[in-house]
Amino acid sequence: MTHILLVEDEVKLARFVELQLNYEGYQVSIAYDGLTALTAARKLHLDLVILDWMLPGLSGLEICRRLRSISDKVPIILLTVKDEVSDRIVGLDAGADDYLVKPFSVDELLARVDTHLRRSQQVGTADVLEFKDLTLNRRTRQVYREQRLIELTTKEFDLLEYLLTHPRQIITCDRILGEVWGCDFIGDANMIEIHMRYLRLKLEANNEKCLIQTVSGVGYTLHD
Incomplete structure (x- = not known):
């Protein structure tokens, strides 16, 4: 089963997204802060990460950079209220594969999850x-x-x-x-x-x- 790590400190939003992902057949682990997210990323075999930018302790950008040091291939979708092009560039340069501005449509999130999972499965194997x-x-x-x-x-x-x-x-x-x-x-x-x-x-x-x-x-x- 496809395993997704959801890193989001808004409990109600995290629970809502988790339920929607579960309904689509994904296994979901939730982390409400950066340190928990990093621990989970090291222990779990993940297929995708949904990561909030604004988190207590470590920021989403720092978590993104550290996750990239753990895995080069796992897709990362960054969630944030920041919607300037300069913010998008900063997030993508930190290692995110995609960027979704809050508030967002859950259907759009699910579409992006599906897209990145399919893309990661289609990437060529040549090193x-x-x-x-x-x-x-x-x-x-x-x-x-x-x-x-x-x-x-x-x-x-x-x-x-x-x-x-x-x-x-x-x-x-x-x-x-x-x-x-x-x-x-x-x-x-x-x-x-x-x-x-x-x-x-x-x-x-x-x-x-x-x-x-x-x-x-x-x-x-x-x-x-």
Whole structure:
């Protein structure tokens, strides 16, 4: 049975969401604070985490970062009242796969849960992706340009991983938002442009050849 960890300090909301998830056939564990969530994440085999941003003790962002140190693959959906694009970027860069603003529709939450669970099951099994002199290791989450180790944020890594799984294809901004940020995520091309700019700066820090090309008015492609 699919096991979901729900981290939410509002008891009534947590109970309501738990019941809805149970009705859909999911096994649910609840944590009302950050430390309990981290303990549960270490002990349980989880398929997905629903994580509130504002929590007593450790914030949801810090929990997200620590959960990522435990598991690179478990999807994390962040719940928050913060709805600015800058807040979304901060949350996603901390390692969240998706972002849902409170108050939210439970049907929307269930749809996102289903989407991320299906996506995690469809991810390819190859540990190492390569293109020219660029290497990405999914297991260690390390990226190299020849022998140079490149430090990336979580979302930069996810973005590069997606490009590497679709080399030489022109990928639209809408598709990138849907596949990297989540199919229902509301964002714009400016956010993608910001992440692409930082990613390129890191990949080309030693004046290496540009591999990520912009297709004006359409999107991006990984091309030599």
